[in-house]
Amino acid sequence: MRLEDVWLRYRRRGPWVLRATDVRVGPGEVVVVLGRNGVGKSTLLQVAAGVLRPSRGRVTDRPRHVGWVPERFPADQPFTVERYLAAMGRVAGLDPLATARAVDHWTDRLGLAGFRRVRLPELSKGTAQKVGLAQAMLRPPGLLVLDEPWEGLDAATRELVPAVIDEVSAAGGSVLVSDHRGEIARLPGARRWTVADGVVTEGAPPADEAVAVVEVAVPAARVAGAVARLRAEGHHILRVRPDASAPPDLAEGTSAATVEIGAAEPIGPAGGGAR
Ligand SMILES: Nc1ncnc2c1ncn2[C@@H]1O[C@H](COP(=O)(O)OP(=O)(O)OP(=O)(O)O)[C@@H](O)[C@H]1O
Structure with a gap:
């Protein structure tokens, strides 16, 4: 997937959040997006995921199936975990049997089995984040985009995030993940993009880093x-x-x-x- 000369601002005549961004990520690659608070990491990830449309430029070769995990899972929806995930499985194009299997697999794996009948607004922030991760993984994504996925997660689930990322990349998917906590240490093979002053700098870390x-x-x-x-x-x-x-x-x-x-x-x- 490639972002070609992507520019983005949130309103006409507003400040450019992204300027002349030209980056690419290949199959099986993991990229960690770094940068100070408010610099535009979420904006970049949303453009990559297709949640935001660039003001100028374009995104090419985006895989057909994108898993998108926002920084805050929108838990103000009147569904139980089970019904929400089943609906998301259908949205992802899975048939009912595949949806049921995927929901069983991910609720078990992420420790959500005891919350299946709980309504989303009643979940703690960390549990809601797990539901956000589960919905993105119901169908193996060709592109997984994770915005600060470690935020609010308990220690055991934080351990799972790199494993999930490794699985997606081992299956040939691309992964973009933002990080301001230094959790990049858990992804030693990842490339980095740094966002600063609206500009995204691409480059693998030198060997001595x-x-x-x-x-x-x-x-x-x-x-x-x-x-x-x-x-x-x-x-x-x-x-x-x-x-x-x-x-x-x-x-x-x-x-x-x-x-x-x-x-x-x-x-x-x-x-x-x-x-
Ligand atoms: N929906 C929006 N409308 C207007 N401005 C926005 C919107 N979302 C983000 N911005 C602005 O765009 C800039 C970049 O925000 P963004 O959330 O992408 O940064 P970030 O690097 O992800 O920050 P953080 O690390 O705090 O999550 C900020 O100045 C922010 O205020």
């Missing part, structure tokens, strides 16, 4: 200090979790915790790849 996630077990009593030191060194803390598998006699803590890090800024070549 390769990203890895490192899990570090520390005594529970020392977590705060370890997190502070890692942050001071420029690493990005993805999460801290209790580590039930740690040996009980680990140093002075009665229990241990695992600190998972990536880095916000590149560190030197001796940095062992952790960013």
